[in-house]
Amino acid sequence: MGIKLKALTKSPWVYHLSTGSCNNCDIEILDCLTPRYDLERLGIVLVGSPRHADALLVTGNMTMKCMKRAKEVYDQMPKPGVVIAVGTCALGHGVFEGSYVMPKTVDEVLPVDIYIPGCPPKPEGIIAGVAKLLEMLKQKA
Template sequence: MKALLKSPWVFHLSTGSCNNCDIEILDCLTPRFDIERFGMLLVGSARHADVLLVTGIMTRQSAPAAKRVYEQMAKPCVVVAIGSCSLGQGIFKGSYNAPIPVDEVLPVDAYIPGCPPKPEAMIAGVVKLIQKLQGAK
């Protein structure tokens, strides 16, 4: 777990988002915020990732695919839900295609609220999670 926290690699999974949380995640990587300074890297495959960032409501069609992506990840790993939609379905609550919230499909470890959360909020959320995990060992 210690090795995982030194340089967490993240994989980004959109399960039915409006794209906004996704571009804000990408924003974290670009020069203004640049989380690569801390060894965080967005990777192209869930198999290489330590942290799974989930955005958006869990749509009917996405749920099985999201589950498979989670199963592909090397354990131990961390799941972070980003944005109002993945926290409590947000404005899409009651939609026929959003049967269950994200945290009933995946074991979510941290929630970052906002629509969309600012890059600063995302960074703060991940830092808090890392500190908590370090305390727990």
């Protein structure tokens, strides 16, 4: 496991999974990739398939219809992989607390490794969160 985790810290490929979010966090994640913030300088690339991914960036409430799909996507991701919950909705339910379609939070469905709060978190916040995660993984490895 040690060497696999170490490999993960070099250049983590990220798959973006939105489970019923309002787009806010999603556009901020995309913003991280564009010239001003440029996550690629840290070796982080957004990929189009969970099969290529080392990390899942989960945004939004876990709605009932998305739950099954989210589990499928998580199963497709090669292990060891990390799950990052982005935004207030993914942490708890935020303003949607008490709705009839979202009985579970993200961390009840997927094993979340790190939480990035904010509605939406600023790109700087997302980058800081991912950098902290890499630090954590390096110590584990």
